[in-house]
Amino acid sequence: MTLPEAEHNLSLAVEAVVTRFGAMVRQVGRRYRLDEADLDEVMQEVRIRLWRAQRTSEQIGEVSTSYVYRTASSAALDVIRRRRSRRAEHHQSIDAEDGAVALAEPAPDPHGALEGSEVVRQVAQAIETIPASRRPVVRMYLAGHPREEIAGLMGWTEGKTRNLLYRGLADLRDRLQAMGVGWERAEEAG
Amino acid sequence: MSDERLRELYTAAMAARPRGGETAHPSPESIAALARREGSEESRLATLDHVMSCADCRRELDLLRSIEQAGGALGSAERQSSRRWFVPAALAASLLLAVGVGSRLLRQDADTTRGGSEDAVALIQPGSSAAAGGRIVFAWHPVAGASRYELELLDTSGGVAASAVTRDTSASPAAVEQLPPGEYRWWVRATTSDARALRSDMRSLRLTGR
Missing domain, CATH: 1.10.10.10 (Winged helix-like DNA-binding domain superfamily/Winged helix DNA-binding domain)
Structure with missing residues (x-):
């Protein structure tokens, strides 16, 4: 098998594993108002981690559900940490820019x-x-x-x-x- | 006051709370423990009390418990399947994989990667290899309603070797010209005006020496 073929097979194997798990999370997540964009971000992280694992397509094809689940759990925590960090930076920059500006008063209510x-x-x-x-x-x-x-x-x-x-x-x-x-x-x- | 009215008032009260307010959020690990039912009931109740009054943390719980339950459901199905149908299933899976991979390889256009769904970003170029040290144009098909596209080129360790953000359907990151020969992968994410994110498959790219 040539290198490009191996790469391609690896890509298919990773995609198959990610798609299967992602579909199940989506199915479960419908009960909980799961934000699909959140899941997409996590599954992209899972793809990258599986790719980083440097396994062959055969090994990826044999990856157990528990391995994908653990990878997804850990990836989700990282996504949440990154998002919180971005939110904190955003709040800080707003505080720095608008520190002297008072919050808008609510409009007069009937x-x-x-x-x-x-x-x-x-x-x-x-x-x-x-x-x-x-x-x-x-x-x-x-x-x-x-x-x-x-x-x-x-x-x-x-x-x-x-x-x-x-x-x-x-x-x-x-x-x-x-x-x-x-x-x-x-x-x-x- | 009926329960329905109380729910409306409660929803209004929660919406009136400042987002990312002054109270400290529970750690992501605490929310994960709640989703997994790990730890003392007291600590999980404390986490749940915050989560149910914080839109950001609630979204995090929804994500984490969806993953937890999917893992449990798939694990259970896998165990049942392996007990009852191990040999026939393995044979069928091998056959399906062989047919699936074979047919996909046959269908695969050398320069076009179709997305996993109708809404995914479809990549156009480059193909599987390009010369290192030169300008490389990355291109993809437009996505309806996309307001911007983000391109990422990853090295073998998964790090971002080059990236670009554009409103166009092509980009030529200057950083690519400095990259050494080797194996890379790239993908594109489209963000639509209604804040939906659509992604491409990952495509391999081999940068060859001149």
């Missing part, structure tokens, strides 16, 4: 909007008072995640999840009522 923003603020405050063991569950529920997903993420039983969510929502209801905000009890949470 009465209804002001009232709404007050309730929004109260809800945000009330959430913070829920005990730490229940607060994340309530956050997930209010963000639209079903109970089954919460249970799966935390490794809890259905009963434990339901119990924590029920109590957390009760805490929130009590707090909001103390603030003068009424709330009809949820059917779907119980």
Whole structure:
């Protein structure tokens, strides 16, 4: 086999491995609102790492799922670190450029909007008072995640999840009522 | 107030929070531990509490847990498959690979690499080799709606040996002219006006001595 042929076969083998794993991540990620651009960035990193591994196409073809998974996990962490670093630099440059400029004042609100923003603020405050063991569950529920997903993420039983969510929502209801905000009890949470 | 209204208010409250606000983000490793269900429940709850109130960290969790679950699903399928169908599957895979590689090789145009999907960037030139030390024009087919293209040429260690950002569908990075003979790979990423990123396959490029 000539060098270009070997290179070409290597390229096909890497692409096959990356495509297979990427397709599965996409399929799973649809449940979680996965940003496809994030996955593309990770899978490109996986391609580069497999290429760097300097294996032959036969070896790449035999690469186990666990190897690709570990490579993708590690690549995802690196992508996240790089992105955070870029965000931090961006914030620093904005701070440096606009240090003396005050944040824009919000536009004058009509009465209804002001009232709404007050309730929004109260809800945000009330959430913070829920005990730490229940607060994340309530956050997930209010963000639209079903109970089954919460249970799966935390490794809890259905009963434990339901119990924590029920109590957390009760805490929130009590707090909001103390603030003068009424709330009809949820059917779907119980 | 109904649950639905409460959800709306909660969404509004989260949207009103300053992005990248003053609270420290959990480390990427902590978010990965949450996705893998590793560590104490207390620490995972603390991470989840932040993640669910931070759009950036939530996006990171979505990525990491998608990878975790895909790894688990594929690993499980692989184990089942190897237990039940090891010999027939290996034979079938070998046959498919041989047919797939063969047909792809036959179809492969010497100067055109088609992308893995209809939306990928299709590379045009150079082909598999070019003379080192001279100007090399890299070209690709336009992508609908692309606002810019990024070209990267990687050396064998995966480092970026040359790169270019352009709105055009070709580029000639000056750094390429300084590169020694050897094996390289290159690829192009297109970014569309609606912030989608599309990529080409990686193509090998051998720079030969004069």
